[in-house]
Structure formats: C-alpha cells, structure tokens
C-alpha cells in the first residue's frame with residue numbers, strides 16, 4: 001500500500017473514531033465497515049480500512065492488455081459486486097488476487113501489510129482468501145458432511161488426514177456452516193444427489209470451513225432456480241460483515257438484492273463505480289454493457 005493511501009486511511013480512521021461514524025465510503029466507493037480493530041499477529045491488518053487493495057495493476061497476454069492499470073479497494077466486511085461485459089477482465093482480476101496469474105506491474109495488498117504478489121497461490125488461500133469458481137467442484141461420491149470435513153484436511157498430508165478427527169471447535173463450526181448453507185437436513189446425502197444450487201452452497205460451505213476473511217465468488221447464481229438464487233442472496237447478506245465478499249455476477253436482479261457498491265469493469269480497468277442505480281444510469285456503462 002502506498003504511504004499516501006495509508007495516511008489517508010489512517011486519517012479517515014481517526015475521523016471515524018472521533019465522530020463515531022462507521023459506514024462512510026472509501027475513496028474508490030467502498031463501504032468502510034467495522035475496521036477499527038487493532039491488528040494482532042496472524043490477523044490481516046485492516047486498521048487502514050482496506051482488506052483488499054489493488055493499484056495500477058496491469059497484465060498482458062501476448063501483447064493484449066487484459067488488465068490495464070486497474071485500481072480498486074474493498075473495505076473489511078464489505079460485499080462488493082463486480083459487473084462488466086465479457087472479456088472485461090473480471091476473472092483475470094480474481095486470478096491475480098489469488099496468485100494464479102502474476103501481473104506485469106502494480107500493487108496487490110491483503111490488508112495493509114500483506115503483499116500478495118510475494119505469495120504463491122496455496123499460501124494466499126492459507127492467508128484467508130477463498131475462491132469459488134463458477135462450476136461447482138464438490139466431491140460427488142462423498143456425503144455433505146464428508147465434503148465439509150474434507151475441507152479442513154486440505155493442508156494436511158495423507159497420513160495426518162487418515163488420523164484426522166474433528167475437535168469440538170471444528171464440530172461446532174461444521175454444524176454452524178451446515179446451517180448457514182441451508183444443508184443441515186442433508187448432512188448424510190451424497191453430494192452428487194444435490195441440486196445444482198445445493199452443490200454451489202456446499203462448495204461455499206467448504207470455503208467457510210477455512211474461515212476465510214475474503215471470499216471471491218465467480219457467477220455464483222448462474223444456472224440456479226429463482227428460489228435458489230433468492231436463498232443465495234440471503235446467504236451472502238448473512239456472510240457479509242463477518243467476511244468480505246467480492247461477487248462477479250451478470251444477474252442484475254441478484255446484484256440489486258445484495259449490492260451496496262457495484263464496480264463496473266471494462267477493458268481491464270474500472271469504468272464506473274457506485275450504487276447499482278448510479279452505474280445503471282451511467283451512459284458509458286449503458287453503452288458497453290447494460291444497453292446490449
């Protein structure tokens with residue numbers, strides 16, 4: 001994070017503490033939420049009001065700039081929606097945050113101290129950034145319970161996994177996650193027999209077992225029924241605050257239900273940002289995306 005931004009964040013934090021006014025927008029439009037907690041070892045330092053911060057990030061593939069001086073930031077506990085036309089760079093942005101793609105230039109920070117560009121993909125997951133791809137990737141031959149249990153074992157070796165059993169804290173977490181993802185009644189069902197929406201929720205539950213601080217979700221409601229979509233909206237609204245979420249989605253009615261701030265990406269950078277009403281009224285957004 002640049003010194004300027006850190007100073008600006010610290011000033012804003014001091015103002016909030018003085019005014020007792022949480023919920024102001026960040027410079028890039030994000031909603032600042034509950035970030036006044038001092039950092040302790042092992043936690044992400046969000047004392048400057050950012051859980052994720054990208055500045056001037058660019059990446060080219062064979063000379064084509066898929067991400068072009070992209071800057072954005074997300075406040076702790078925020079639920080940010082990202083929309084934009086096909087090829088805008090949404091997936092590539094998530095690839096950069098999660099360490100799958102290395103940018104050619106730019107800054108990517110998790111909190112104010114963790115330089116994500118210094119970490120490998122697996123380390124970034126362990127730092128507390130969970131990613132959900134569009135297609136569900138649950139273990140179809142295992143039960144809902146076993147899938148969730150397995151999510152706790154991913155960083156263990158084969159032998160440790162075989163001897164693994166849940167401690168009481170993990171059992172409590174599993175029960176809580178089951179409830180959160182609306183699958184408490186399906187704990188013994190094979191994942192392969194779940195509906196598409198339920199599989200998506202199960203995969204989100206597997207991420208939640210790791211208690212991620214930031215969740216990146218790529219088109220989570222694609223292919224869901226209206227009822228499943230509505231329940232997913234409830235789920236995300238339940239998760240925000242405790243977790244920070246970045247949701248890429250084309251379904252505008254879903255975005256309307258869950259969004260506070262919407263970022264519109266186009267040609268690898270931010271074209272517009274604001275409430276859904278604000279970006280929907282923006283001529284540039286209508287031209288490149290909504291007016292299609």
Ligand SMILES: Nc1ncnc2c1ncn2[C@@H]1O[C@H](COP(=O)(O)OP(=O)(O)OP(=O)(O)O)[C@@H](O)[C@H]1O
Pocket residue numbers: 061062066084085086087088089090091092093
């Ligand atoms: N590994 C790669 N090699 C070459 N080009 C790539 C690569 N990854 C992405 N691109 C190109 O970068 C651009 C951005 O792609 P990206 O998948 O990030 O867009 P998107 O906004 O996620 O689109 P969609 O909404 O269709 O998923 C596209 O033109 C894509 O073809």
